[in-house]
Amino acid sequence: MTAVQTIHDVPVLVCAPEGATLSREQDALDLIGDAGYQGAQWIAVPAARFDEAFFRLDTRVAGDMIQKFAQYGMGLAVLGDISRHTEGSSALRDFVRESNRGRQTWFLADVDALGERLGQHTA
Template sequence: MNTLRTIHDVPVFLCAAEGEPIAGEREALDLIGDASYQGARWVVVPAERLDETFFRLSTRVAGDIVGKFANYRLGLVILGDISRHTADSSALRDFVRECNRGRQTWFVADAGELEERLRG
């Protein structure tokens, strides 16, 4: 079940680990709608909820999803271990590194790292 939680005074929409895979813009828009309705500023998606195509940049799925969140001015956090994906792709490693430098999309390993980022 998706829940809204406040972390360091920031409303964060936490997606459940189980559920329909997030495979494209349609699922992203559903999340954006739910999160916006509840007043969230960030949406946290467990890495295991993302369809495998998200991690293959050539499919443009990651760019489409990240772009939707940016258009609606909602932050996106991918939570969990994605090392098996980044080990196979220098482009994905670069994408993750660039995202983590900004204030729109973050890839974090665990809840502690998310809390630290939101504190900053």
């Protein structure tokens, strides 16, 4: 079930593991609209919900989606183990590392890790 949870005073739309695959910009926009309607400032999406193309940077799917999140001021947390993707792509490893240094898009293990990061940025 997808529901808004307050984590360190930040409303986060936490998406269920099951559900539609996110494979294009419009999927991101639909999710952003839903989250905004519910008052969320961040969206946490299980990595398994993203189409495989998201993790291949040459497809530009990740860049296009993440740009939409940035344009609408919505944080994105990709939750779960993506090691099978990063092991095969130094570009993706670099992208994840750089994203995790910022304040807009994070690749994290789980909701608990998201809570830790949000706690660091709201303290």
